[in-house]
Amino acid sequence: MIYLTAALVLVGAVTVLNLLLTLAVVRRLRRQESERQQPFGTIDSGPETGAPLPDFTADTVAGGTVTAASLKGRQGALTFLSTDCSACTMAVADLPEFARRTGMDAGQMIVVIAGDADDAHRMAEPLAGIATVVVEETAGPLSTLYSIEATPTTVLTDPDGTVTYAQAGTNPVLEGLPA
Template identity: 50%
Template sequence: MAFLVAGLVLVGAIGLLNLLLLTAVVRRLRRIEEQRGGPPESGPRPGDEIPDFTAAALAGGSVSRAALAGGPAVLAFLSTGCPACPAAIPHLAEYAAAGGLPRERTIVVITGEEAEAGDLIEPLAAVATVVVEPFPGELSRAFAVSATPTTVIVDADGRVTHAEAGAHPLPALAGA
């Protein structure tokens, strides 16, 4: 009988120790999440000039920094393996429409194989100029994109006014 009681006390002590360790781990993870803040930094910083670039558009023609001069523009960076990218598409289309941005000033760069990008390309074809590049893409590297989706908003002088990673950064800007 003494062995049974000792065994139960030992199991109880191990269970309590396990509970204490689990509580400590959860607290630590919450603290790390709070320190990390919002979405990861991706893209150029506000105030930076956009890099000089030229890329072939999927529908023909090309996009370049020179072609964006003289007016505001939005560049969105998506990737075929990104689970959050499809959610960004309606917000991008809504922002372009609300801002009166023509297709030539709404540039979407999709990193990945063109064959896999069909679900991303189809809803954007009417509202944006689409560029598809293999991973790692030249435009993604030039714009320092480290996470997708990333949206970069540029003013008429080619300066970045906003850059943010995440699927929903634009609606707050459209209302501002």
């Protein structure tokens, strides 16, 4: 009888331990799910709205040079991408539609791709004629200058060179544009 009692106590203890571990796993999964459902655009990335566009000079993949001054006098868009970001692939696919809907040309749209140079050049191929592309290392000079904390990040400027929008997300600007 003593063995039966000991076995029942042991089975009961293992069952309680199993229940506690299962509840801990469920709680953690719920927390991860709620974090995943938060809007991505809530991440602060890029210069503050209303701030002047930070001055820069960068070499493009086409062999030219682009500066912040080249955006003055017309609306501009800078998009910061990374080669190790899966959402950035979707952002690249959205850029032709963004250009069409905003009427911006390649001189008004600057795309900065950070990461492995070979991967960045492959990522830049579909943007030929749509945007001016700059490639830099991870956390490179432009990403640092523009306080990029997450990719993709879009920064819009007005003709005076003032930041009118800066937010992280796959296509936060595209969603708010008229068809």
